Amino acid sequence: MEKIIKSNCRGCHGGCGVLVHVEDGRITKIEGNPDFPTNHGVMCSRGLSFLQLVYHPDRVTHPLRRTGKRGEGKWEQISWNEALDTIAEKYKKIIAEYGAESIALGYGTGRNYEGFLYRFSNLLGTPNVLTSGHMCYGPRVATSGIINGKLTLCDYENNPKCVVVWGNNVVISNGDEYTGENLTKALAQGTKLIVVDPRLTYLAGRADVWLQLRPGTDVALAMGMANVIVEEKLYDKNFVEKYVYGWDEFTARIKEYNLEKVEEITWVSADKIREAARLYATTKPAGIQWGCAIEQNINCTDSVRALVSLMAITGNLDVPGGNISPESPPWLPVSQFAMHHELPAEQRAKRLGGDTYKLADRIAVITPKVVWDAILTGKPYPIKAVQIHGSNPVITRSNAAEVYKALSKLDFLVVADFFLTPTAELADIFLPAATWLEMEDIGDYWKRQNYIYPRTKIIQVGECRSDHEMFLELGKKLGQKNQWFDTVEGNLDYILKPMGLTWQEFRRLDYYRVSQKYRKYKTEGFRTPTGKVELYSTIMEKWGYDPLPIYRETPESPVSKPEMVKDYPLILITGARSPVFYTSEHRMIPWLREIVPDPIVEIHPKTAEKLGIGNHQWVYIETPRGRIKQRALLTTGINPGVVAAQYGWWFPEEKTPGHGWEKSNVNILTDNDTKGYDVAMGADNLRVLMCKIYPTGDKDES
Amino acid sequence: MNPKSRKLALSINNDICVGCYACEIACKQEHNLPVGPRLISVHPEEPREIDGKPQLRNRVEYCLQCISAPCQSACPQNAISTRDDGIVVIDGELCNGCGECIKACTFGVMQFDDIKKLALKCDLCVERLDKGLQPACISSCPSHCISINKRG
Incomplete structure (x- = not known):
């Protein structure tokens, strides 16, 4: 008997209403919900292929503990209790010996559990949360916030x-x-x-x-x-x-x-x-x-x-x-649920890079380089443990070689994910995460959009648990029992309470629309120190930055480094979005990988001709940090002096623990020298580099 | 005109296709297809000058539901037939995987399932049409570039 359940995709950050078809406890189809106001039934390739992720044969569905050397790929299955107890005991020791700040939490792109993660980390007492927020979406949020x-x-x-x-x-x-x-x-x-x-x-x-x-x-x-x-x-x-x-x-x-x-x-x-x-x-x-x-x-x-x-x-x-x-809806704001106010001032003052990147500090975000430095040098204090949810920094953060080295040096690494990614392969404990089809969740509990909506638990896959539940249960084992409601549902009730709704009531709604008011500035002004839009920022001025926008030449360009042109004559850009992959995800999804099987670097035909590069040929892209392989795509849609390499590549089909993380990973090429960072956010220079490019000479692969 | 005499086929406005591949994946999911057969497929083209400026277009390949379909004539098993509404369908029970239809298809859009050794083609999601739904590709397309063309 087929049932159709309404939900909301979280293949990316989420927002698209879907109809989930279920037969005998197994999901058979996910399609757009034509009655949902944000997407009107349309979907993207990633959302439509989501079942190939949910039921993927490589998906890890039980907690694992490392048995071999770090990164050797040897694991044993353990119970949730054992996994969480191991983590809790380790954290207690680290806190006693080094302080809570020596544990860094982390997540990747927004997956709607930020409130739970920060509530856990703030109650734990660590100001260090690794995110992509220093260089993706966070800067728009933080900067708009002060301007x-x-x-x-x-x-x-x-x-x-x-x-x-x-x-x-x-x-x-x-x-x-x-x-x-x-x-x-x-x-x-x-x-x-x-x-x-x-x-x-x-x-x-x-x-x-x-x-x-x-x-x-x-x-x-x-x-x-x-x-x-x-x-x-x-x-x-x-x-x-x-x-x-x-x-x-x-x-x-x-x-x-x-x-x-x-x-x-x-x-x-x-x-x-x-x-x-x-x-x-x-x-x-x-x-x-x-x-x-x-x-x-x-x-x-x-x-x-x-x-x-x-x-x-x-x-x-x-x-x-x-x-x-x-x-925003009249719920408990995510910043309050996250209990930022509970992080003691002396702990907040220890936020790595907080003094330097003051705008990032304002939204509780850090630039990752400071964490890698703390791991590798012990300065200003050591980071001994990292717990990462839904993030693959070995692939997605600048200077991948350093990221790999830093994570390998940790005393203790916990990774929660769907698959054993190159990052997860370095872990001591792997926690199998539930997808959005396997959890109760209030959609868009962190974004600034007009709709919120329920996601309900439709299936259970193996022993997978929602990230929300992981933070809750781990929190209980670390003395946070009184600051959480006992179940995830209890915490959702708490978030919804100001709206006069319980989770059981909210979960029956298709969505909740927050009505929009316009020209609020006429009555309320703008929420800045002067009440106006600050083209001249009083906050930036107070922090010692330029109060006005100014153009800075990127740290590695033919203008800032003319001496590099001889060896690295081309401008390399990265990070262009793919129609089938989201960040470093989806390389294991057969339907998507069929469309884009190999990493691609776009080159103008004139440039390619000069370099002896043919269409679809494998080429090396090289910067002072290293070199990687991608396939050339000749296109006149790019300036002859610029090449565009895809980011996010690793090869799940390679069964060695590294999964080819260094082969085509564009972050082997990027630099994380802080001299090239944005002064206020600590955004790293991911997008603009200088490179040279040449055929690999591999004849059999073309 | 009697609507029953109309012949149905997909119609795609290549000018407004953004190249997101949602149609391909919706089709794969709807028909539970393996890697290999692509009943509708999107192919980015080289940039070219259109209206005096460089532009990108995607060529979408799909079955045109030919009237007097060559695939149908070529099939030695009589596994391919044309419904009253013009949709050309394959009876999987009768197909012996000989591949004659694939050779015969003028547009190269006939597909083959290497695992089941069967020919495959777009049937406009007849089961969805019978329920009053659009084909899966149309329902999912954010460009709204796919429609059903009623010829006849």
Whole structure:
């Protein structure tokens, strides 16, 4: 007998309503729910293939303990009690000997258990939580927080007449928000499109104006656009007069970005910049659809500030069809559930890198390099244990060789995941995590969007448990019993209580919509120290950073390191989104891997010809840090001086414990020298490097 | 016109396909297909000049449900037939895996399941159509570039 259960996918961060077909206790199909308001039934390749992950033969469904040497691939199955007791005992010893700060927690991309993780870590007393938040989504949240009060999103519900897609391939991958369907619908209705991207994407081709910038120069481009908007008096005078702080300082700063100079920095012609600026400023309402590409280099914070400045001066902030800050539901805010207030001040003061990266510190995020340093050097104090959930830093963090070395040196590593990834293979204890089909969960309990929704437990796979439950049970074993409700459901009730709902009531809802208010600034102002949008940031000033956005040349470029050009003549960009993989995931999913079997590096045919590289040939990509292999894809959609390598690659089908982690992993090539970091967030320079590229000479593999 | 005499087939607007592959995976899942056969498949093309600017297009390959289908004529087992609504279907019980239909298909979209040794083709998700649903590829497509073309 087939049953159909409504739920919500969490293949990425989540948000798409789904219908889950179940027969005799086994899920047979997951499809989009046509009645769900965020996705209207449409789905992406990753969500639609999710059953191949759930029932994958390699999925680990019981807790494991390492029996051989670290990373040797020898394991024994143990019980949950044994696993959690082992972890708890180890943590007690570390806390007694070194202090709680010597245990770092960690997670990867947002998987909706952040509240539970931080509640556990704060009660444990450690200020060190490794995330991707220093260079992905976190910077938009943190920077918007100090500049205009809250993260903003493009408001597709109210028909933007112009959309600027900036460093975001939203129609094929956009974990940060809802599906790209919103944008395709808008384009069908004639919405004007501006795309900022160094690669010719489908959207860039469709755009009214495509700004093919030199990688990493987004701030200069945005400041150049602001310059045009101010000079040509296309800005919203009323808004600027009443709601903007630091106008004079800002306009003085943007004068430094005249189009002649900006053209030289960005490679985008002054005419195109002018055209884009005019189109954005005069087509109302207009929204900026931004992606993490703007965050993953030295200009991270200032990219966000420059784009918020554009939204503000054109009067597109908090207006229907512009950039809006979705309202939160009247639940217990995740920051309160996370009990950040319970972390003692003296422990918070020990947050690694907290003094240096003050904006990251404000949202309880650290840059990973400081943790690797603490593990490897014991300074400023040793990190002895790391517990990572749903994250594969050996593949996804800069300078992979150092990450591998650091994790290998730990006294104790716990990894919770679905599979034995190259990172998990280094663990002492592996905890088998439940997928979203195997747990009770309030969807989007960390994001800033208008919908929240229930996920209910539909199946049990092996002994897998939700990450939420892991933190709860481990917390109980570490003296946190009185600070948690006894069951996951009890904690969900606690989160929902201010809404007047219990979990049992909420789980019956399809979704809960938070109604949106616009132009709140008219009555409330902006939630910043001055109550205005701070083009000149008083908080940044207080912290000792430049109060105004400024363009910095990326640490490794033909401009900043001309002496490198001889040996490494090409600009290497990474991190372009894949239509079938999400971050380092999905390489073991047969249907997805069939579509993209090998890692791909895009090269202009002229460059390839000069280098003797043929289409689909295996090539080495080399930087001063190392070299990797990918397959060349010849395309005129990229500047001849730039190559674009895919990130996130490892080879689950290779059964050695390393799973080929160093072979095609782009983070073998990236640098994590802090001199190249964003000053306020500690974002590392993942996206813009210099490289050389040459055929591998492997004839049998082409 | 009598709607019953209309002939159904997929129709795809390549200009608005974003190349996300949702259709391929929805199809795989709906028909429980292994790696290998792709009843609908997306192929990114080289950038080219369209309307005076460089653009990317994806070529989507799929069965056109030919009238007087060559696959049907080529099948020595009479395993392939055309329904009244124009959908060309394979009877898996009759197919002997000889591959004649694959050679005969003008558009190269006939597929083969190497495990079951059977020919496979798009049947427009007839079971879904009979329930009043759209084919799986159409239901999942975020570009809204796939539709059912009613010829006849």
